[in-house]
Amino acid sequence: MRLKMIHGWKDLPDTERGACVALGNFDGVHRGHQQVIAQAADAARESKAPLGVVTFDPHPRRLFRPSEPAFKLMTHPQQARALQALGVDLLYLLPFDFEMASFNDREFVEKVLVHGLGVKHVAVGFDISFGRGRSGSAELMKAYGQEYGFSVSVAEPVANREGEKFSSTGVRDALRDGHPEGAARILGRPFAIEGVVRRGQQLGRQLGFPTANVEVEDYVVPKLGVYATRTRLPDGREVPGVANLGNNPTTGEVETRLETWLFDFDEDLYGQIIETDLIAFLRPELKFDSIELMVEQILRDEQAARAIVCPTF
Numbered sequence: 001m002r003l004k005m006i007h008g009w010k011d012l013p014d015t016e017r018g019a020c021v022a023l024g025n026f027d028g029v030h031r032g033h034q035q036v037i038a039q040a041a042d043a044a045r046e047s048k049a050p051l052g053v054v055t056f057d058p059h060p061r062r063l064f065r066p067s068e069p070a071f072k073l074m075t076h077p078q079q080a081r082a083l084q085a086l087g088v089d090l091l092y093l094l095p096f097d098f099e100m101a102s103f104n105d106r107e108f109v110e111k112v113l114v115h116g117l118g119v120k121h122v123a124v125g126f127d128i129s130f131g132r133g134r135s136g137s138a139e140l141m142k143a144y145g146q147e148y149g150f151s152v153s154v155a156e157p158v159a160n161r162e163g164e165k166f167s168s169t170g171v172r173d174a175l176r177d178g179h180p181e182g183a184a185r186i187l188g189r190p191f192a193i194e195g196v197v198r199r200g201q202q203l204g205r206q207l208g209f210p211t212a213n214v215e216v217e218d219y220v221v222p223k224l225g226v227y228a229t230r231t232r233l234p235d236g237r238e239v240p241g242v243a244n245l246g247n248n249p250t251t252g253e254v255e256t257r258l259e260t261w262l263f264d265f266d267e268d269l270y271g272q273i274i275e276t277d278l279i280a281f282l283r284p285e286l287k288f289d290s291i292e293l294m295v296e297q298i299l300r301d302e303q304a305a306r307a308i309v310c311p312t313f
Contacts, residue, residue: 009116017118019052105131178223190277242305
């Protein structure tokens with residue numbers, strides 16, 4: 001069964017109600033999030049109900065703090081694929097608008113979870129907050145469950161062997177510090193940027209290393225620089241490469257983009273959606289005094305990246 005994405009909570013048919021759900025933002029679907037979803041999955045198996053995830057679109061931060069820098073760890077299609085891999089049947093994308101923001105904790109539970117979604121079970125993280133002013137808590141959710149007739153589970157914090165808790169903030173911090181390996185440990189997979197391949201200046205192609213250019217848009221911006229990468233194509237193939245994440249200070253500054261040179265690959269990808277994993281940070285973005293110096297450095301970057309992402313190189 002493929003995951004079904006549901007935009008809203010009002011007037012849903014019976015086939016889209018009565019699930020055991022995990023509630024949260026789930027940006028990144030990291031290993032801590034996976035613990036919450038696993039508890040909802042256990043309840044779904046026991047009650048023979050669908051497994052659902054309830055989240056918000058846009059992220060509440062967009063409504064309350066619209067001027068903050070981009071921070072997202074994944075697009076909705078990436079989130080849906082990650083959740084489907086965990087066995088999720090229904091993804092509820094609740095519109096986070098001024099109506100939703102006006103609900104206090106009881107109104108959110110009663111109107112959205114009970115009357116709207118008809119939930120049988122709600123799994124939350126230990127640090128959940130919900131309702132106007134973030135007044136709802138895990139303990140309050142348990143109390144509402146008893147009152148309205150749904151069961152509740154609370155996932156405790158998940159941490160690595162060093163005691164570092166898995167969190168979306170931890171992923172963002174690792175990426176901004178240039179540590180994609182640290183982000184991957186929290187996520188359980190590499191951080192990836194997905195987008196449509198846009199036509200650039202064609203300079204790379206002229207110099208012998210054509211790049212697939214993708215805008216960063218709403219993603220958190222990792223440390224600018226050069227990365228060893230692995231890119232998934234629309235047909236499922238994975239191609240190793242090296243990418244510059246930055247603004248092109250040498251050839252004319254642009255909006256932050258990921259420009260990926262796919263090794264041993266020469267096919268037209270313009271207009272197609274690709275997804276590129278950031279595997280390892282190689283060096284910061286540099287401004288070169290000449291194209292020749294830039295090419296020399298790119299060839300050194302190629303060697304360094306191939307040593308990481310091409311095992312037989």
